[in-house]
Amino acid sequence: MKWLKVWRYRILFFLAALGPGFITANVDNDAGGIFTYSQAGAQYGYSLLWTMIPITIALIVVQEMCARMGAVTGKGLSDLIREEFGLRLTFIIMLLLVVVNFGNVIAEFTGIAGALGLFHVSKYIAVPVCAFLVWALVVKGDYKSVEKIFLFASVVYLAYIAAGVLGRPDWHTALVETVKLPDRSLWHDRNYVYMTIGVIGTTITPWMQFYLQSSIVEKGVTVKQYKATRLDVTIGSIFTDVVAWFIVVVCAATLWIHGVRNINVAADAAEAMRPIAGDYAFLLFAAGLFNASLFAASILPLSTAYTVCEGLGFESGLDRTWKQAPVFYWLYTILIAAGAAVVLIPNFPLVKMAVLSQVLNGLLLPVVMYFMLKLINKPELMGEYRNRTWFNAIAWITGILVTGLSLLLVWQSIRG
Numbered sequence: 127m128k129w130l131k132v133w134r135y136r137i138l139f140f141l142a143a144l145g146p147g148f149i150t151a152n153v154d155n156d157a158g159g160i161f162t163y164s165q166a167g168a169q170y171g172y173s174l175l176w177t178m179i180p181i182t183i184a185l186i187v188v189q190e191m192c193a194r195m196g197a198v199t200g201k202g203l204s205d206l207i208r209e210e211f212g213l214r215l216t217f218i219i220m221l222l223l224v225v226v227n228f229g230n231v232i233a234e235f236t237g238i239a240g241a242l243g244l245f246h247v248s249k250y251i252a253v254p255v256c257a258f259l260v261w262a263l264v265v266k267g268d269y270k271s272v273e274k275i276f277l278f279a280s281v282v283y284l285a286y287i288a289a290g291v292l293g294r295p296d297w298h299t300a301l302v303e304t305v306k307l308p309d310r311s312l313w314h315d316r317n318y319v320y321m322t323i324g325v326i327g328t329t330i331t332p333w334m335q336f337y338l339q340s341s342i343v344e345k346g347v348t349v350k351q352y353k354a355t356r357l358d359v360t361i362g363s364i365f366t367d368v369v370a371w372f373i374v375v376v377c378a379a380t381l382w383i384h385g386v387r388n389i390n391v392a393a394d395a396a397e398a399m400r401p402i403a404g405d406y407a408f409l410l411f412a413a414g415l416f417n418a419s420l421f422a423a424s425i426l427p428l429s430t431a432y433t434v435c436e437g438l439g440f441e442s443g444l445d446r447t448w449k450q451a452p453v454f455y456w457l458y459t460i461l462i463a464a465g466a467a468v469v470l471i472p473n474f475p476l477v478k479m480a481v482l483s484q485v486l487n488g489l490l491l492p493v494v495m496y497f498m499l500k501l502i503n504k505p506e507l508m509g510e511y512r513n514r515t516w517f518n519a520i521a522w523i524t525g526i527l528v529t530g531l532s533l534l535l536v537w538q539s540i541r542g
Contacts, residue, residue: 146193146337146338146341146342146345146347146355146358147189147193147338147355147358147359147360147361147362147363148277148280148358148359148361148362148365149276149277149280149341149362149425150189150334150337150338150341150362150425151185151189151334151359151362151363151365151366152279152280152283152362152365152366152369152421153334153337153421153422153425153426154185154328154329154330154331154334154366155283155366155369155370155373155418156230156233156234156237156418156419156421156422156426157233157234157236157237157238157240157391157392157415157418157419157422158230158233158237158328158483159328159370159418160237160373160392160395160414160415160418161389161391161392161395162324162325162328163325163370163373163374163377164373164374164377164381164389164392164395165321165324165377165388165389165395166321166324166325166374166377167373167374167375167376167377167378167379167381167382168377168378168381168382168386168387168388168389168395168398169317169321169382169387169388170312170318170321170378170382171378171382171383172295172296172299172300172303172374172375172378173303173308173309173312173318174308174321174322174325174374175300175303175304175371175374175375176303176304176305176306176307176308177322177325177326178304178367178370178371178374179304179305180326180527181325181326181329181367181370182363182364182367183524184326184329184330184524184527184528185329185330185363185366185367186359186360186363186364187520187521187524188330188335188495188498188521188524188525188528189334189335189338189359189362189363190356190359190360191498191499191502191513191521192335192338192339192342192498193338193339193342193347193352193355193356193358193359194352194356194502194508194511195339195498195501195502195508196338196339196340196341196342196343196347197342197347197348197349197351197352197355198349198352198508198509198511199507199508200343200348201339201343201436202336202339202340202343202432202433202436202437203335203336203339203340203433203436203494203497203498203501204216204219204220204336204340204433204434204436204437205436205437206501206507207219207437207497207501208436208437208438208439210500210501210504210507211497213438216437216438217437217438219437219493219494219497220433220434220437220438222490222493223332223333223336223430223433223434223490224430224434224461225486226332226333226483226486226487226489226490227333227426227427227429227430227461228430228461228464228465229479229483229486230331230333230422230426230483230487231423231426231427231461231462231464231465232465232468232469232476232479232483233479233483234419234420234422234423234426234465235253235256235257235419235423235465235466235468235469236391236419236469236476236479237391237392237393237415237416237418237419237422238252238253238256238416238419238420238423239252239253239469239476240391240392240393240415240419241392241393241396241412241413241415241416241419242256242416243393244393244396244397244408244412245412249469249470250470253466253469253470254466254470256420256423256466257423257462257463257465257466259420260420260423260424260427260462261458261459261462261463263275263424264424264428264444264458265448265455265458265459276421276424276425279417279420279421279424280362280365280421282413282414282417283365283366283369283414283417283418284369285410285411285413285414285417286369286372286373286376286410286411286414287368287369287372288410289372289376289399289407289410289411289414290372290373290375290376290379292376292404292406292407292410293375293376293379293380293399293407294379295375295376295378295379296379300375300378304371323531323534326528326531329528330491330528331487331491332487332490332491332493332494333426333429333430333433334429335494335498336429336432336433336494337425337428337429337432337433338359340429340432340433340436340442341432342355344432344443344444344445349511376399376407376411377395377399380398380399380407381395381398381399386398391476392415393412393415395411396408396411396412396415399411423462423465426461427457427458427461427462427465428458430457430458430461431454431455431457431458431461432454434453434457435451435453435454435457440453440454441453441454442454489533491528491529492529492533495525495528495529496525498525499521499522499525502521503518
């Protein structure tokens, strides 16, 4: 029975490790991410699945760096930027981050409205109710209880895997396309290049790095517990990209194969899927979209509040009361209330706002990546835990590639 004890220990270690890394990686599959992956599958079938491998590598590398900085220094990323580069520069970055994240919050409430609209629930009911639930979850809870709810929300992403199976895809083609580069002829298609950039560029966003490091610090992770945290980051990155893989696959198997090439929002994919794959696939896809949008609508304002308060020296954290951290809670409240209010404006161009949020992410990402790589390579800050030569090479290549792709996506979006 010794083997049973060993496996029970491993399972308990695995469950104990899940936390900030798993949550942060999964929020990456928000309404904007789901739309991007759905469009990739609808427009190009299985031929963009090869991007999932570099996406996963990039996500693991960047998330691991942030988690390591948090565990070693005991400080958030914005806090380190202020200490190392000054308050003025930090204030500018925080201002940009608030603007970018506000656009993302609007995109998430747009996803909530679209998902519940599939079940004929008016956005004038759905958005205010969900905004209140999101607000109450964080304001009335402590870190441990909120983390448990977020972990449960992460597991709900399994709905996309189930939807992928119900879509009855060509598994052989899907697996082959995952491990081989696309045909050269596809690179002559400008839209294919654009979609490739979009799929890869949606992987790493500025807010993720700030939120992950802040969560590591608030959870009290130190160097001694870092092995478990590194496992958490790795598992989260792999799981979220497996979910992304299934989103592309189910849209390829249902929409692309039946000639449905374009969708405007992620909810359109679920609606178009219904007569092809059946009610169960529709329900799972729609439920996954709602969960992802509500999940991200909770995390994004929380990430912003953490980051701004750390960067500017205000008290922050879910284990503090409103009196102890008023700026933290007020900023969180304002972002949620304003984001929900914008979505309720009649005839507001929500699709354009969603696209704009992705463009703004692309503009800010190079700045955040630069500071991250500078900080993690400082011997006096990281000591023996700074990047080694080989890991540093991978990190810089990842940073340059993701940044270049994001900037190219921004340029393509502006031209479009």
